[in-house]
Amino acid sequence: MVSFAEHHCLGLSPSGFHRIRYLEWGAKDGRPTVVCVHGLTRNAHDFDPLAERLSQRYRVIAVDVVGRGGSDWLKDSAHYTYAQYQADLNALISRLDVDRVHWIGTSMGGLIGMFLAALPNSPLASLFMNDVGPIIPKSALQRIADYVGLENRFSSLEALERNMRKVHAPFGPLTDAQWAHLVRHGHRRLPDGTYGLAYDPAIADNVKKGVVDVDLWAFWDRIAAPTMVFRGADSDLLSAVTAQEMTRRGPRARVVAFPGIGHAPALMAEDQIAAIESWLAEQR
Numbered sequence: 001m002v003s004f005a006e007h008h009c010l011g012l013s014p015s016g017f018h019r020i021r022y023l024e025w026g027a028k029d030g031r032p033t034v035v036c037v038h039g040l041t042r043n044a045h046d047f048d049p050l051a052e053r054l055s056q057r058y059r060v061i062a063v064d065v066v067g068r069g070g071s072d073w074l075k076d077s078a079h080y081t082y083a084q085y086q087a088d089l090n091a092l093i094s095r096l097d098v099d100r101v102h103w104i105g106t107s108m109g110g111l112i113g114m115f116l117a118a119l120p121n122s123p124l125a126s127l128f129m130n131d132v133g134p135i136i137p138k139s140a141l142q143r144i145a146d147y148v149g150l151e152n153r154f155s156s157l158e159a160l161e162r163n164m165r166k167v168h169a170p171f172g173p174l175t176d177a178q179w180a181h182l183v184r185h186g187h188r189r190l191p192d193g194t195y196g197l198a199y200d201p202a203i204a205d206n207v208k209k210g211v212v213d214v215d216l217w218a219f220w221d222r223i224a225a226p227t228m229v230f231r232g233a234d235s236d237l238l239s240a241v242t243a244q245e246m247t248r249r250g251p252r253a254r255v256v257a258f259p260g261i262g263h264a265p266a267l268m269a270e271d272q273i274a275a276i277e278s279w280l281a282e283q284r
Contacts, residue, residue, distance in 0.1 A: 004023045004024055004048075005023070006021065006022075006023055006024075007022055007023075008022070009022070009091060009092055010091065011066055011087065011091055012087070012091075013066075013074055013076070013079040014076070014079060015074060015075040015079060016075065018066055018071070019071060020063060020064065020065075020066060020071045020072075020088055020091070020092060021063070021064045021070035021071045022061055022062065022063040022064065022092060023044050023045070023061070023062045023063075024060070024061055025051045025052065025055035025060040025062075026054070026055035026057075026059040026060050028059060031058055032057075032058050032102060032125075032280075032283075033058065033059045033060075033061065033096060033098045033100075033101045033102070034054055034059070034060045034061065034101065034102045034103075035062075035063070035089070035092070035096075035102070035103055036050070036051065036060065036061065036062040036105070036109070037062075037063055037065065037089065037103070037105045037106070037108075037109030037112055037113065038062075038063075038064075038107075038108070038109050039106045039107035039109060040107060040108045040148060040203070040207070041068070041197065041199050041203070042068065042106070043064050043069030043070075043185060043186060043198055043199075044062035044063055044064045044069055044070075045062070045069070045181070045182075045185035045186075046106070046182070046185075046266070046267070047060075047104070048181065049267070049268045050104070050268075050273050050276065054277065054280070057280075058280070061092070061096060061101075063089070063092055065085055065088070065108070065109070065112075066080075066084065066085070066088055067080055067199055067200040067202070067203045068198065068199045068200070069185070069198055069199070073200040073202070074200070074202075077202035077203070077205040077206070078205070080200075080202065080203045080205065080206050082111065082112060085108075085112050086112060086115055086116055089112060089116065090116070093123055098123075099123060100124070100125040101123055101124060101125060102124075102125050102126045102280060103116070103117070103124045103127050103128060104128045104130070104267075104276065105127075105128065105130060105132075106131070106264050106267065107132045107237070107263065110128075110129035110130055111129075111216075113127050113128075113129065114127065114132075114134075114216070114219055114223065115219055117223045117224075117227075117251075118220070119222075122225065125283060125284070126225050126228075126283040127223065127226070127251070128227070128228045128229075128230075128276060128279065129228075129253075130230045130264050130265060130267065131229075131231055131232050131238050131263050132237060132238055133216075133220070133243060133246050134215065134216040134220040134242065135213075135214070135215060135216070135239070135242040136214040136216070137236065137237070137239070138213045139236065140236045140237040141207070141210065141211045141212070142211050143236065145207050145208045145211050147167055148203065148204045148207055149201040149203065149204020149205070149207070149208070150201070151196075151201055152196065152197065153190060153192075153195070153196060154187075154194060154195045155194060155195075157187060157195060159195075160183060160187055160195050161179060161180070161183045164179070168182070169262075170232060170234065170235070170261065170262025170263050170264070171261070171264070172232070172258070172260065172261035172262075172269065173260065174266060174268065178266070185198070186198050217249070217250075220246065220249060220251075221250045222250070223251040224251060225251060226251065226282075226283060227246075227252075228254045228255075228256070228279045229243060229246055229253045229255045229256070230255075230257075230258065230264070230265050230267075231243045231255060231256070231257045232257075232261035232262045232264055232265055233257045233258060233259045233260065233261060234260070234262040235262050235264065236262065237263045237264070238263070240257075243257070254279070256275055
């Protein structure tokens with residue numbers, strides 16, 4: 001396994017400063033920088049297999065968005081917003097001391113990247129979005145709202161894994177070792193000795209308030225950076241119709257669909273990693 005370093009930087013919300021954890025692979029020798037941002041309830045270690053591969057040619061950064069993984073929890077759940085996440089990721093990019101980054105974002109991480117790429121003078125040299133786009137159906141948001149933030153307590157890691165396999169079955173046909181990896185980095189030990197998931201349940205507060213059909217084409221149409229999109233062929237969050245329209249509008253993305261997978265491809269399979277590696281090799 002390729003080693004990585006763990007670092008922290010500071011983000012700022014209206015309630016004060018908070019620590020943001022990020023992991024770093026690859027040498028700081030002028031090679032291009034790739035920033036990886038996970039989905040709503042996930043964490044930086046989702047990208048370990050991808051980062052190990054990419055670190056042969058890139059400096060790879062994977063971040064725990066505030067409220068997840070090893071990053072601090074916010075004092076006020078009202079501040080778990082995309083505006084906050086954008087500000088935090090901008091602080092991280094500034095900390096990296098680079099002018100341009102290649103962005104890899106799954107679901108929520110893809111949306112953060114889309115918002116940043118749509119802004120003037122964006123530091124995003126390219127944008128990769130994993131199973132998310134400018135139209136987010138209410139039905140998909142309701143499915144997510146139904147499970148996110150539940151105060152689940154599990155008596156063992158085996159029980160937590162059974163729950164994770166059920167909730168995240170759309171990730172696709174992961175191996176036992178890959179599920180074990182997600183569990184190892186996706187749990188927290190609670191004071192009573194039971195196990196919980198590695199995120200602040202309060203991230204759900206704003207999610208549950210916003211269960212409506214979401215139209216973000218105005219952001220998509222402002223993106224100029226080269227863009228690639230993965231879609232799980234069975235996804236309920238990124239429809240085939242929306243994905244096709246993404247190839248015609250805005251940055252005119254390249255879209256790749258993966259059969260037998262829903263929301264969202266886990267980016268652990270060899271074909272998925274190879275496709276991202278090939279895409280990045282084309283970028284400048």
